[in-house]
Every structure is written in C-alpha cells, then in structure tokens.
Amino acid sequence: xxxxxxxxxxxxxxxxxxxxxxxxxxxxxxxxxxxxxxxxxxxxxxxxxxxxxxxxxxxxxxxxxxxxxxxxxxxxxxxxxxxxxxxxxxxxxxxxxxxxxxxxxxxxxxxxxxxxxxxxxxxxxxxxxxxxxxxxxxxxxxxxxxxxxxxxxxxxxxxxxxxxxxxxxxxxxxxxxx
Numbered sequence: 722x723x724x725x726x727x728x729x730x731x732x733x734x735x736x737x738x739x740x741x742x743x744x745x746x747x748x749x750x751x752x753x754x755x756x757x758x759x760x761x762x763x764x765x766x767x768x769x770x771x772x773x774x775x776x777x778x779x780x781x782x783x784x785x786x787x788x789x790x791x792x793x794x795x796x797x798x799x800x801x802x803x804x805x806x807x808x809x810x811x812x813x814x815x816x817x818x819x820x821x822x823x824x825x826x827x828x829x830x831x832x833x834x835x836x837x838x839x840x841x842x843x844x845x846x847x848x849x850x851x852x853x854x855x856x857x858x859x860x861x862x863x864x865x866x867x868x869x870x871x872x873x874x875x876x877x878x879x880x881x882x883x884x885x886x887x888x889x890x891x892x893x894x895x896x897x898x899x
Contacts (some may be wrong), residue, residue: 746834749828753772753883754828754829757876758826762823769880771854771879771882774845778814780813781877801816804887831884850884874891
C-alpha cells in the first residue's frame, strides 16, 4: 500500500532516505523488527509487518478481492503456517515466506535521524524489541480494527507496534503529493 522512493535528491544537494535497510541477509532479522516488502504489480507500494521470531510475521491484510464463497474447499493454505491468502481484512500470523510472497525482505531502520535527509520512516523512536513483539501478539488476539487504506493499513499496524504511533508514511507522502 502506498508510495515511497528509496532515495532522491532534494533542493540544495540534500539526499533523501527511505529509512530502510536493504536486507536479503536473513541473519540480520530480529524479533521486533518492522519489516516490509514490495507488492507485486505495484513496485512503489509496500506491505508491512512485525517479525516476531521463529520465522513468523504478524501483519494486517486488506480486504480480499475474491469473495469467500468461491474459495475452493480443497484449498488448505500454506503447508508451513496454514495461511490462506484469499482471506483478508484481518490481522494474521504467517511464516516469513508467506509474508514475503516471493519479494525481497526489507527492514525499517529506526536508528538515528538526519535533518538533512527526507525521512520516509516514522519520526518516532522504536520501543524495545520485546515490547514490540508483545504489542503485536496482543493486537493479534484483541484486534486492530478493520482495514482502511488511509487510516488503518498494514503500515499503521507495524508503526503502532514499533513506536506506539499508528502512522503510515506512505499515506502521508500521498497527502503531500496530492
């Protein structure tokens, strides 16, 4: 969901940064990390979640584009985690492979703030990793509300878990661009 660019030049020669850490190296992945990946067919849109350890990710899905009535009864979902991607509008815990959906893993960088860079990450400090994981599991049990592209999407969920502030920098960027 949304638009961001990994880097660009700003007036006066300043550079921009997405706040992302490009990481195809899974050894860098730690419980409590805010992770994201590109959305197939929408190269400037990203799906966000919280890595909770043991190859698991908690993330908010948008509404399914296929009505549940036509999902084949033989479709049982992922062999590893049981995830059925046709069912949406809910928080889910899936394996990392289902979250990535064949796309490259990115880890949101919450360290440091450079006023000379356009920061496309939330302007709030990260909470301790265990608190992030606990928040994600609490919301998985209790809910995070219905998906709304503008006010309650997967990035709102991930940033809320990570910082305590539900914000989508992709939505904020769209507001600026419009």
